[in-house]
Structure formats: C-alpha cells, structure tokens
Amino acid sequence: MPAVPEVLEMAERGLDRSDAVFLMKEADVFTLAKVADELTRKYFGDVVTFVNNVVINYSNICVAKCPICAFYRLPGHKEGYLRSPEEVAAMVEFFHRQYGVTELHINGGFNPFIAPEYFDELFRAVKKRAPHITIKGPTMAEVDYYARLWKTSWREVLSRWKEAGLDAISGGGAEIFAEEVRRIISPHKISGEEWVKIAEVAHEMGIPSNATMLYGHVERVEHVVDHLFRIKELQERTGGLMLFIPVKFNPLNTELAARGVVARPAPSTYDVKVVAIARLILKDRLKVGAYWLSVGKKLASTLLLSGANDLVGTMYNEAVLTSAGAQHNATAEELAAIAREAGRRPALRDTFHRILSYL
Template sequence: MSQITEQIYSSDVGDILENSLRNIQPSFDDTLRLLKSEDVHLMGMVAGHITQKKFGKKASFVNNIILNYTNVCITDCKFCAFYRSPGDAESYTLSLDQIEARVKTSWDLFKIRQVLIQGGHNPNLGIEYYEDAFRMIRKKFPEIGVHGLSASEIDMISRIEKTSTKEVLSRLKDAGLQSIPGAGAEILVDSVKDVISPKKITSNEWLRIMEEAHSLGLPASATMMYGHVESLSDIAKHFEKIVKLQEKTKGFMAFIPWSFEPNNTLMQKENLVLYGVGGMHLLKMIAISRLVFNGLIPHIQSSWLTNGVGMAQIALQYGADDFGGTLIGEEVVSCTGARSTELTGQKIIDAIHQIGYQVEERDNFYNPVQMH
C-alpha cells in the first residue's frame, strides 16, 4: 500500500485516486480527468486494491450459453455484422423445439446456470413467442437462470403488441424472465446513437426501461460499448447516467465495458472506425469502472469476449471481479471474425488459476454454485 501511496502523490489524478481509497465517488469532472489521464497502471493498482479488499483474490464466472434466437432485424445498426433483413436468405428464427434442444444439450454437457437470450428486432415475433420460451426453460430446467432481452428488444415487443414496455416486462417476468442484460446502451448519448444506431431506442428510453425493470424486481447488467465515434466527455456522461439510475434503484448487478470490434461492419466500410482500440484501453475502462461504481454496482466483468483471455486475466487485476460467462453458441461477435467467441468452464477456471486467484462458479444472480 505504501508503494501505491508514493505513486499517488506524483500522479495527475492522485487526488481522485486518494478519494477512491476513502470510498469517495468520483464526480463527472473527476471521471473526465481519469479518462484523459495516461496513468493507467496506477488507476489499475488502486482499482485492484479496492476490488481485492471486497472480494479477496477470487474471481467468479458463470457457465452459460448465448441463445441468439433470431438474426432478423429492422434496426440496421452500423456496428453490427450479425443481423439480416426480413426475408434474407441467411435469416433465421429458432423454434421452441430448437430452443429446448439447445438448452437441454448445454445443461447435459456443461450444467449451465444461465441462458442469455438476445436476438435481432424481429417484427414477426409477438410476446407469446418469448413467454412460451421462458416458461419452457423455467419449467424444464429450473436451475438455469433466464437472463434475457435488451431494453431495445423489450421496446420492439411493446411496439408489436401496442402496449407499454412496463406491461411487456411484467408479462415476461410472469413467464419466467429473471434478469435483463445491458445490451443496447452502447453510449448513452443520443448524438453518438444518431451515428451508430439511428433506429434504436434513445438513451432516455434505455434508462426508462431499465428503471421499469428494476421497479418490477428484475435486476440487470449495465454495459458500455466504447471505441467508435464517442468522445471522452460522452463516456463520462454514460457513467454519470448509470450512476444516477443506480443510486435511485440499486437494480444493476454488474457493469460490463466492452470494446467495439469494427470488422465486417458498416462503420468499417464507411471508414468511420477502421480498427479496435486495443488492450490498454480496456484496462483503463475496467479500472475507471471500478472507481466510478465502487459501493454502487458490485460486479465489474472482465470482457474477455472482445479482448481475449489474456487481457481478461489482467483485467481481473485492474478492478474486475467477474470473468463473465462461457458464452457457448455466441453468434454476434463471431460474425466480425474477432476470435473464438466461446470458452469452456475449464478454460476459464484454468485462466483464473494461472494468475493465482481462487475460482467461484456462480449462478445468474452472482450467488456461489461451487468453488473450483
């Protein structure tokens, strides 16, 4: 600790890091200064110290699958290489039997504890499709948590059904939905969304749907997709909006910063973003996430999906406490050709052990299942 203290005195963000060690929340201006600072290693040391104080030398993960139930989408986000327009030869939508088969195989082979359900904005799917799927999973596989549908997918269902998003959430919860992933947030600043996803819900709509979910007792993850057309000030605003909602609802279980992968996307074709921002940027985002959400959002995920296992190992020492999921069957990021986008539980266990940490397998709600 004394080694950290010496370095803090000479750092351009030393005062902020000192406050963080005293559990004082960074302000908007502090967050902006952290984002501008190059002192990533020191931020990581402080964030890592705060994380170890809370969790010890331990990291968690969940055995899960991603169920990308349809790639049919009418939202045409420029950062997505996964979607297909309705009627496209490569478009698909899984039937209830196909969903059951995938979940059953994953339970039999991997004893998964979570199914992460996400897909395109498919105008042909009414709410019963989702209700039937959730009911089936909860009834036949009671130990598997249903973590599903981004705020923008909820909005799409509400428009198809001509009802409120709160009514949709309430019905889906009754059918077996247990928590909401944070997708669709990207950067919660509309001038950014207007460039990368002009047809998607606005920042305020994302926040409102998340608040409705929290009010119904549906906890959620919050995410941030960085490394495209956003400014540092936009990132600071994103953090601030999530802080404000979390102070009000306490509904976010985890925060997941992940870097944009431009391969095969419209943003690359239009020369908006030519390549990803790289590992150092990830470590900075992980560290700042821990400092900003310290005492507010308990879990920070390591983001191995877009940055690889090696970076995720370092992220665990820079403020992350959770490795995330095995993501068997992932199809969205893999469409960018980024890298192999699934792991086995054993590979994650080995990766965490390699850095001298204990491994806790968890369930959908971050409760321990077993130690490895």
C-alpha cells in the first residue's frame, strides 16, 4: 500500500491514467485525503469559497427519460410545468431582495414545446428585473437538444442566449463520459465527446462553464479517472472552466433504484477518494467542489480536508437533487460554518470566482 510521501511524489510529478487507477484501488483513503489536502493548501491556500445563488428550473418536462433522474415529468403529466419568463424573473427578484443572491442557476429538461424566443424573453426578463444577477445555465446537453429541436447549431444557440443575457454555462449533463456507462444512465443524452465539444465552443465564445461528474452508480474506477483526465485536458486547451463539481448519485425515486441496479448511495469513503483523486489529477488547474447538496453538510466538511476548496453555492430553491432526497438549501452562514469546521477561511464569491467578502 503506497504511503503519503510516495503518493505525494507521484502527484507532484504528474499522474497518468494508470497511476490514478492504481491509487484509487490500492491507496488508503486517509493517505489520498492527506496528499490531496496538502496539494490544495499548496496551490490555493486555506480559503474556501461559495456563491450565494438561487436555482430555478424553467421546466420539469423532459423527453430524455434518464434512469438516474427523479425530477423529470413526461409531456402530458399532471405535474409537468413550464414557467413563464416573468415568473422566473419575479422569483429571481424575490431571492435577490430577500437573500442577496448574486447568481441565477437555471436548468430544465428537454421540453419539445419550447420555441427559441422563450429563452430570449426569459433571460431578458431576468436582466430587466435584476440587472446585477449573473445568469448561469443551461447545460451542454440542453444546448444540444434545443439546437436539434430548432434545427440550428450549438454556436447559434449559444450566441442567441449570450445576446439575451446568458453569462455562463452550468456544468450539468456531463454525468460520466464513458459511453458504456452513459448507455445505462443517460442513453438519450449527448455523448461525452459532444459535451466536451460544446464546452469548447462556449469557451471560444467567451462563455465560461463549470464541469460536473455524477458518480456512485454503475461506474468503475477507470471511468472516474478517464472523466477527470478529459476535464483536465479540456481546461488545458481552453482555460474556460471555473469549477469542477463531483456530484454523488442518490438512487431514491429513480428508475435505476426501481430496477434494482443501484440499491443505495456509495459509501462516504468513496466520496473522499473521488474528491481526493480529482485534486491529484487536476492539481492547480481547477477548484474542486464539496457539493454538500449531494453528500450532506457533515461530509462536505470532511471533503474540504480531502482536496475540495469550494462549497458550490447556497442553492436556494434547488429541486432536482432534492427530488432524490437531498437536503434543500443552506444559508451563507451555514456554509461558512462548514468551512470553519474544517479549519478553513470562508469567502463569498461571485460566479466567476472573484471574492466578494470574507466571512
């Protein structure tokens, strides 16, 4: 079993895929966490950041039917909805005034009834009601779906959205890039290669993005490592990624659980290993998120000692992970307390990782 000095030397030299797979399989979880923490403090210091944001889903109607999702409703379902642009704008204005949010994180499903003008009106309505709000979203998968629905290109969709007020793209829809896994968990979404290509187009257009990885379902260690290297290589090509967010899969209320494919969430030791290996691979290229919404607030503090250095956001009004049993929102002070518990200095940031204030 490799010891801390050996793993640290490997990481500083630069891991290749086989090194990373070996460490995920053979290294002790505490060793990986300690090395990842050392690298995080070396490259980023002791500051842990997060944004004060609201999450609004413009629609839950989706034809993708992903077996990992507990949120979507098919067209015609009595619980399906499509929010009007004014409704979304009013919600953003409320959360801005009530809670001081600076970011709107907006996603939805693959809704076949949405016309191109809908997003024009939505983004403009938000900017009119709350001019200083940063709009982040939708996902690469939504860019592709609506480009195909409207018979246009990724670039045209992104250009139109940017002109209407979109500031950044959220990192969702990445899932796990390996096709053998995607065929099981999201068979009707874009491929991993397409996700990366859309990100490259967005970055080239001056639209930065996050990147996610959904783990803890049917993937193997090799798939996690491959995903992380593709994220690293994308960042080295474009520099357009702002944050890497590992998202833990919760099978509650999902088709994968109903079919008996995934019975329970992955153990917390696996969460630590995933975050730690992300730091060892990404090194100083990107911040790594401790996504408290998917792992819980207690474990998030541990992940801040295992390679993570961002708590993502307050996530007011989040509904997608919540539909699979996640906790709801957190206040800025709650997230600051998580950071302090790990001996870190909490800081409120904006979407683009500029620090607004230390807490």
